[in-house]
Amino acid sequence: MSxxxxxxxxxxxxxDIRHAVSRGFCDVESVKRYTGFGTGICQGKSCSAAVAxxxxxxxxxxxxxxxxxxxxxxxxxxxxxxxxxAPVDESQPPVGGLPQEVDAFPAALRPEGPVPAKAKVxxxxxxxxxxxxxxxxARAGETDVVxxxxxxxxxxxxGRNGGGVxxxxxxxxxxxxxxxxxxxxxxxxxxxxxxxxxxQGGYIxxxxxxxxxxxxxxxxxLHNRFGVPTRLITPDEARDIVPGLTMKDCLxxxxxxxxxxxxxxPFLWGYAQGCQKRGVRVETYTDVTGFETxxxxxxxxxxxxxxxxxxxxxxxxxxxxxxxxxxxxxxxPNEPHRHEILSTEPLKxxxxxxxxxxDSGLYFSQSMRGEIVGGMGDAKEPAGLNMGSTLRFVSRxxxxxxxxxxxxxxxxxxxxxxxxxxxxxxxxxILGRTPGLDNLLQMSGFVGHGFMMAPAVAExxxxxxxxxxxDELFTRFNLRRYSDAAGHSREFGTGTLEREDxxxx
Amino acid sequence: xxxLPDVPPRGRAITVDLExxxxxxxxxxxxxxxxxxxxxxxxxxxxxxxxxxxxxCFAGACSHCLMRVDGVPNVYACRTPARDGMKLERQNAYPxxxxxxxxxxDWFFPKGMDHHEMFAGVPVAEQVMAKVAxxxxxxxxxxxxxxxxxxxxxxVRTRVAVVGGGAAGxxxxxxxxxxxxxFLLIERDDALGGRLxxxxxxxxxxSLDDIHRISPSSVLTRATALxxxxxxxxxxxxxxxxxxxxxRLVKVYSExxxxxxxxxxPTLPFENNDLPGVYxxxxxxxxxxxxxxxxxxxxxxxxxxxxxxLANLLQERGTKVVAVVDLRDTxxxxxxxxxxxxxxxxxxxxxxxxxxxxxxxxxxxxxxxCDAVLVSVPVSxxxxxxxxxxxxxxxxxxxxxxxxxxxxxxxxxxxDVYAAGDVTGGGTAKDAxxxxxxxxxxxxxxxx
Numbered sequence: 001m002s003x004x005x006x007x008x009x010x011x012x013x014x015x016d017i018r019h020a021v022s023r024g025f026c027d028v029e030s031v032k033r034y035t036g037f038g039t040g041i042c043q044g045k046s047c048s049a050a051v052a053x054x055x056x057x058x059x060x061x062x063x064x065x066x067x068x069x070x071x072x073x074x075x076x077x078x079x080x081x082x083x084x085x086a087p088v089d090e091s092q093p094p095v096g097g098l099p100q101e102v103d104a105f106p107a108a109l110r111p112e113g114p115v116p117a118k119a120k121v122x123x124x125x126x127x128x129x130x131x132x133x134x135x136x137x138a139r140a141g142e143t144d145v146v147x148x149x150x151x152x153x154x155x156x157x158x159g160r161n162g163g164g165v166x167x168x169x170x171x172x173x174x175x176x177x178x179x180x181x182x183x184x185x186x187x188x189x190x191x192x193x194x195x196x197x198x199x200q201g202g203y204i205x206x207x208x209x210x211x212x213x214x215x216x217x218x219x220x221x222l223h224n225r226f227g228v229p230t231r232l233i234t235p236d237e238a239r240d241i242v243p244g245l246t247m248k249d250c251l252x253x254x255x256x257x258x259x260x261x262x263x264x265x266p267f268l269w270g271y272a273q274g275c276q277k278r279g280v281r282v283e284t285y286t287d288v289t290g291f292e293t294x295x296x297x298x299x300x301x302x303x304x305x306x307x308x309x310x311x312x313x314x315x316x317x318x319x320x321x322x323x324x325x326x327x328x329x330x331x332x333p334n335e336p337h338r339h340e341i342l343s344t345e346p347l348k349x350x351x352x353x354x355x356x357x358x359d360s361g362l363y364f365s366q367s368m369r370g371e372i373v374g375g376m377g378d379a380k381e382p383a384g385l386n387m388g389s390t391l392r393f394v395s396r397x398x399x400x401x402x403x404x405x406x407x408x409x410x411x412x413x414x415x416x417x418x419x420x421x422x423x424x425x426x427x428x429x430i431l432g433r434t435p436g437l438d439n440l441l442q443m444s445g446f447v448g449h450g451f452m453m454a455p456a457v458a459e460x461x462x463x464x465x466x467x468x469x470x471d472e473l474f475t476r477f478n479l480r481r482y483s484d485a486a487g488h489s490r491e492f493g494t495g496t497l498e499r500e501d502x503x504x505x
Numbered sequence: 506x507x508x509l510p511d512v513p514p515r516g517r518a519i520t521v522d523l524e525x526x527x528x529x530x531x532x533x534x535x536x537x538x539x540x541x542x543x544x545x546x547x548x549x550x551x552x553x554x555x556x557x558x559x560x561x562c563f564a565g566a567c568s569h570c571l572m573r574v575d576g577v578p579n580v581y582a583c584r585t586p587a588r589d590g591m592k593l594e595r596q597n598a599y600p601x602x603x604x605x606x607x608x609x610x611d612w613f614f615p616k617g618m619d620h621h622e623m624f625a626g627v628p629v630a631e632q633v634m635a636k637v638a639x640x641x642x643x644x645x646x647x648x649x650x651x652x653x654x655x656x657x658x659x660x661v662r663t664r665v666a667v668v669g670g671g672a673a674g675x676x677x678x679x680x681x682x683x684x685x686x687x688f689l690l691i692e693r694d695d696a697l698g699g700r701l702x703x704x705x706x707x708x709x710x711x712s713l714d715d716i717h718r719i720s721p722s723s724v725l726t727r728a729t730a731l732x733x734x735x736x737x738x739x740x741x742x743x744x745x746x747x748x749x750x751x752x753r754l755v756k757v758y759s760e761x762x763x764x765x766x767x768x769x770x771p772t773l774p775f776e777n778n779d780l781p782g783v784y785x786x787x788x789x790x791x792x793x794x795x796x797x798x799x800x801x802x803x804x805x806x807x808x809x810x811x812x813x814x815l816a817n818l819l820q821e822r823g824t825k826v827v828a829v830v831d832l833r834d835t836x837x838x839x840x841x842x843x844x845x846x847x848x849x850x851x852x853x854x855x856x857x858x859x860x861x862x863x864x865x866x867x868x869x870x871x872x873x874x875c876d877a878v879l880v881s882v883p884v885s886x887x888x889x890x891x892x893x894x895x896x897x898x899x900x901x902x903x904x905x906x907x908x909x910x911x912x913x914x915x916x917x918x919x920x921d922v923y924a925a926g927d928v929t930g931g932g933t934a935k936d937a938x939x940x941x942x943x944x945x946x947x948x949x950x951x952x953x
Contacts, residue, residue, distance in 0.1 A: 001611045002776040002851070003554070008561075009568040011553035014774045016617035034621070040552070041568035041579065041644075045769040046561075049885040053905035054774070066900035068907045071889035073732030076565060077579070078745055085655040085754050086743070096735035098893045190626035197635060266621055345579045346552070348643040368635075370643025391734045391743050391756075402651075409652025410577045 006054070007047040009040025017054055026060040027109055028052060030152045032069050033159070033265050041077060041345060043415060044069065064108035070099065070417075073389055077345055077412035084398035084409075086391050093380035097338070097388015097418065105151050110285045114306035119281075120144040121465075122301045122310045124288050124324055125317035127158035128264075128454040129443050131271035131282070133314060136462030138278035145280045146308060148301070150287050150320070153268045157318050158451055160387075160419030162341055162373045164354045164365060165452040166203045166259035167228040170219055170502040171428070173476065174449075175226045180456035185262060188455075192270035196262050197368045202353035203259035204238055208249045212358045215501060216254040223256065230256040241353060244407050261354055261365050261373075264451060291328040297439050298328065312465070314441045319385060319420035321430075321444035330434055333482050334445045335383040337423050339375055339505055340393035342416035344408075346370035355404070361505035362400040372411065376400055377505020383423075389416045421448035425482065427500035429453075431461070432474030441465070442479055447503050506541040506782075506877060509797040509823065519589035524601075530587040534796050535563065537570045537582035540593070542798045546781040546857050548572055548582055550598040552644060553618070554611035557602070557856050559781025563788035565693070566769035569779065571644060572596060578645020583788075586695075596645050603856070607641065658754035663689040664952060665945075666742055666759035668730045668890060671699020672934040673765035673926025673941030675715040680945035682718055686952065689757055690724045691744055697724065699767055700934055703791040705814035711938040728755070733762065733893045733922075740894070740921065760921065761948045764891050764909070765941055767927040768884025773807065776851040778880070782858025786815050786881025799824050800877035804861035805841075806850045807881035808833035810933065815881050816841035827873040830863045847871075852878045886928045895919030901930055915944025923948050 004014045012035045025034040028051070037051055038044030048068055055061045074083075121137060123130040126149025134147045153159070165185065167178045188196045207213035216232065223230035233255045235247035241255065272282045283305070292300035292307070300307045317324050319336035347370050354365035361377025376397045394416050402409055424430060424445040434440040443461060446453060457473075464471045481497060517532040521539060530539030537560040540548060546559040548570050560570035563583045573594040574580040582593070595602035620638070624630040665681055667674050670692035681688045696702060701713050728746040735741070741758040770785030772778065784792075786807060792798040802825045805816050813836060816829045820841060829836065829844035836844035846866040853860040853872070862872035888898045888909045896917035897910040908930035915923040925944040926937035 001554075001615050003556075003611075003615070003617070003779075004774045004776050005779045006772060006774045008551065008558070008772060008779045011551050011556070013617035016619070019617065019619060041571060042566055045566040045885070045887070045889075046772045049906045050772050050774055052900055052907065056900065056902060056905075063900055063902045068888065068892065068898055068900075071892050073734065073893065074743070074745075075731050075889050076729050076745070078731055079652065079655075079752065081652045081655045082745055082752050082754050086658045086756070092737060095737045098732065098734055099895065189631055190628075193625050194621050195623070195625045195631070195635075197638075199635065199639065269621070345645070346643040347578060348646050349639055350647045368639060368642060389732075389734075390736065391732070392736065406651035407648055409654075410648045412579065 006050050007037035007040065009042050010036040012037040014054065017051060018058070021055070021058065021060045026055065027065065027152055028055065028067060029069050029155070031055065033154055038069060041414065043072065062108055065106060067106055072415035072417055073098065074413055077414055079410055079412050080398040080402060081409040083394045083413055084402055086395035088392050088395050093382050094378055094390050094392050097386050097390050100386070100388050105285055110304065111283065115283055115286060115303055115308055116146055116281060117306070118309040119146040120310065121312045121314065122308050123147045123314045123316055124301070125149065125315070125320070126153055126282060126284060127156045127316065127318055128267055128271070128451050129318070129458065130314065130316035131268055131275065132454045132458030133316065133443065133461055134280050135271045135274045136458045137466065138275055138280050140462055140466040142466055143279040147275065147280065147282045148286050148288055148303060149282070149284045152284055153272055154265050157419040157422070158268055159265060160341070160417060161264055161451050162363065162365065162375060163261045163264050163367065164203070164363065165262055166256065168203055168205060168219060168223060168230055168254060168256050168259060168502060169500065170215065171498055171500050172222065172226070173473065174453070174500060175223060175228060177453050177456040179226060179228060180459070181452055181454065182258070184455035184459070188267065188270060192274050194266045194270040194273070196266045196270070198260055198262045199368060200258050200260035202241070202255055202257040204241065204353050204355045205254045206238070206250045206355065206357045207252050208357060208359045210251070213251045216252060219502065220254060228256060229258060230254055242351060242355060244405055245355065246404055246406065248403070255353070259354065261367065263368055288324055288327070293328060293437065296436060298437055312439045312441060314443055316443040318444060318450065319422040321422065328437065328440065330437060330440070332430065332444070332479070333425050334430065335423050336385045336420040337381050337383055338386045338418050339377060339421050339448060340389060340416060340418040341373065341375035342394060342397060342413050344372040345412045345414055347372070347411065356504050357404065358504065360400055362397070362404065363504050364401055371414065372408065374401060375505070385420060387418045387420060389418055422450065423447050426497040427503050428498065429477050430479050431477040433478065435480055447500070448505065449503065506546065506798055506800055508542045509799060512797045515796065519587060521587055521591050521593060523593045524595065532589065533586045535583050536585050536587040536591065536593065537563070538792055538796050538798055539587045540582065547602060549595050550602055550605050551779070552597065554614065555598065555605050555607040556611055556779060557781050558779060559857065561783060561788065562770040562785045563791050564770055564785070573645055576648055576650070578648065656751065656753050658756055660756045660758065661689060662758045663687050664759065665761045665763055665948065666691065666757050667763045667765060668742065669699065669764070669766035669926070670697035670724070671765060671767050671926060672701055672711055672937040674699070676711065676938035676941035677763055677765060677925065677945035678719045678723070679715045680942050681949070682720065684949050686949055688723055690719065691728045691730055691742065691757070692724065692726045693729045695727050697726065700787065703794055704787055705790045705811055705818045707810070707814060707934050710934040725755070730766070730890055733890050760952060762894060762922050763944055763948060764922065764924045764928060765926045766887040766890065768886045768931065771882060771885035773880045773882055778852065780852045780854055780858050781856065782854065782876060783852050783878045783880065786811055786879050787884070789877070789879045790815055790818060793818065793822055800875070801825060802827055802875040803877045803879055804828040804873055804875045805879045805881060806830045806832065806863065809881070809883050812881035813837060813840040813844065815879065816844065827875050828861060828863065828871070883931045884927050886930065888928060891917060891922060891924050891928065894922040896922055896924060904930060906930065913943065914947035915940060916947065
């Protein structure tokens with residue numbers, strides 16, 4: 001069959017690129033994500049220029065808006081065993097990262113024309129939180145909503161995570177939210193017309209130290225109480241589920257067969273399309289520059305494309321939330337922490353569940369496309385909006401993965417990247433009204449697991465906003481919990497805050 | 506493709522094993538070259554549509570030649586030296602690459618597919634599709650045994666790291682040698698020269714003599730720059746090398762990075778541009794000049810000086826050139842006798858190229874029989890390292906390429922990163938050498 005291939009690694013045709021443009025994906029990063037061009041073995045070496053030239057020729061983009069997608073290391077597929085040979089000094093914090101890209105969107109990508117002069121609700125942040133909320137509001141009849149996103153959809157943590165979704169949490173609130181989210185994910189394609197490739201291959205948590213083992217043991221009864229079928233398994237049983245897994249130093253493991261992995265990007269596109277169909281405006285490449293307040297209320301949101309007068313503002317900017325809150329003199333306790341991740345060459349299916357070693361923060365799974373996708377937390381990582389990649393990470397990860405699964409030594413890394421966890425002092429989110437600014441609603445602080453919580457959180461929040469009915473979620477996780485009655489910061493770890501201890505990394 | 510007759514062999518005659526069949530090869534040449542010379546141009550099936558694939562770029566810049574080699578999946582056959590008895594398997598086919606039932610997917614989706622919308626939300630179909638997709642996804646199989654451990658990474662410090670030993674890199678290395686500035690030249694190939702050694706010869710182009718002026722201790726060959734990272738000790742290149750035939754990672758810290766990596770042979774979108782037998786122009790000149798392998802009958806398509814130089818080179822060495830289609834310009838004086846301006850190129854054939862057709866300017870559709878279609882267009886700059894290092898990479902509308910932005914002396918906006926040659930937008934080898942010299946002179950001036 002005759003086809004004109006533009007990206008032969010991923011079998012993307014010229015017609016596929018045109019189709020993506022017809023669906024509204026015009027910038028290079030978005031076309032890459034929608035069609036998959038440049039995500040294969042060659043990482044765009046042979047196709048980038050051809051795709052860019054086509055987008056420019058067909059007027060999908062102005063010439064100044066044609067920028068290459070970020071070239072990720074390694075530049076050639078490189079075996080994990082070679083990466084593992086780089087020296088790492090675990091006693092030192094990681095330094096640097098390539099390339100620094102926190103403020104890299106050219107102005108030429110900004111849509112022409114102003115944003116609407118007023119809206120009932122302005123949502124800051126076009127990640128899964130903001131988009132899911134906007135969609136749920138629209139479904140409840142509130143369509144006078146504008147979502148502001150500083151980059152393309154998927155530019156932040158929602159586009160950078162590993163796609164793991166699990167119900168194995170340490171606190172009732174999160175178990176319940178995650179369970180509901182996975183239910184919603186199962187019906188996502190039916191509701192929004194786009195596949196999200198949920199594959200319930202389970203999650204296996206391995207414990208190598210006694211405190212972690214105790215945590216897993218304690219959680220099983222909590223999970224079972226909520227109808228989550230987690231069970232403790234022996235190292236031998238874990239090996240039956242994942243052949244080849246070494247269980248050195250492993251004390252015990254927990255397994256929930258209903259956890260799984262999804263493909264993150266289509267959630268954003270699906271919610272965004274669902275919003276737009278109902279009249280909600282989703283404005284990409286639009287920055288928030290300030291606020292206008294009076295009488296304890298936010299009156300206007302200022303953007304690079306004009307001001308929006310509004311009744312309610314929702315801050316759902318993930319790791320960028322503290323920075324945005326600062327513009328209106330609200331101090332959030334969240335801190336961004338870089339988490340690095342990588343993806344390998346695609347292999348035929350061999351790995352069912354996502355496997356995580358809670359003690360070291362190692363996790364890995366196999367994506368629907370066959371890549372091993374995984375990461376590993378770094379206890380020494382300093383706070384900061386850093387999304388650069390390091391050799392240190394890829395080396396640490398490769399060493400840890402090869403220890404757990406020795407057959408992967410020859411498997412080649414295709415690309416590494418990073419995103420930011422939005423870390424709060426108690427590993428729990430910040431939701432609800434802002435003390436002193438009643439119509440500024442917080443929706444951040446999800447510590448790297450916001451993606452899997454978003455469908456359920458957004459459903460609850462939209463209902464709470466639309467009906468005014470009380471919901472304990474928005475009092476339990478209110479910003480107030482971090483300060484005492486006099487407004488002073490509380491000492492953390494004094495037992496007043498319930499801490500989530502099942503965060504990977 | 507065939508080995509040229511009456512040419513003395515360049516190495517020891519050996520055999521390699523392709524799925525149980527013993528095929529002749531020359532030791533040390535890229536095994537993909539051995540296979541096509543032995544009449545096996547189809548090396549793989551593509552990831553989604555299971556289309557037949559053969560090597561295209563011979564530069565590790567596409568994915569057409571990935572094979573399972575001695576039990577390791579997804580290995581570039583175009584960059585793997587042939588060894589006696591090595592075991593080669595084609596991937597992603599059932600029951601075999603020659604008869605692959607999943608080829609039918611290609612017919613079900615004549616224009617392409619949108620896997621995001623396909624069966625989305627259709628009860629049962631959705632679940633079945635997810636199961637099938639998972640089984641069909643992926644290329645190779647996980648290796649069956651653990652890999653040998655790699656030797657610990659080595660750290661090297663130098664004043665100037667030069668990436669790429671082509672026209673620009675060699676000219677720069679010569680300047681650094683003359684000025685007695687310590688440098689390390691990193692070359693991906695097993696020999697220096699780039700297009701001076703492997704491309705179609707350019708009239709008035711620089712000679713390869715500079716190679717002999719460079720101290721071998723300043724050169725790393727078979728060394729691939731993987732990224733321009735930084736850490737507590739400064740900026741460094743992570744370089745994947747081969748030492749004593751084993752892989753080794755080398756960290757190269759340097760005061761300046763002079764990036765002269767040239768470009769990648771790009772894809773030119775036209776119908777069946779991925780058929781086995783379609784090769785990048787620079788692949789064809791490499792095969793001919795380095796390994797004495799060439800098509801019997803070739804059609805050429807593309808634009809630029811290299812296209813016409815390649816046609817003449819092939820003709821001289823005995824290939825029958827049946828069409829040279831310039832998609833942009835009227836062929837220059839001295840172009841091959843068949844050269845015309847044309848459009849809408851198309852390759853024909855079932856498992857490999859058997860013919861080529863195009864629309865002749867001011868005329869109708871023409872079709873010629875051939876065993877290879879050679880795509881010669883200006884290379885796509887290898888801007889990746891420069892972008893990682895902080896250089897600007899704008900889109901050059903006229904050329905239709907991303908280029909690294911530099912001043913006349915190769916300075917990028919990152920103070921320690923310089924770039925020269927094809928990476929800044931291409932041109933002749935002579936231009937590249939001049940740019941390499943200027944950049945080397947400029948960066949030496951800035952060294953303390």
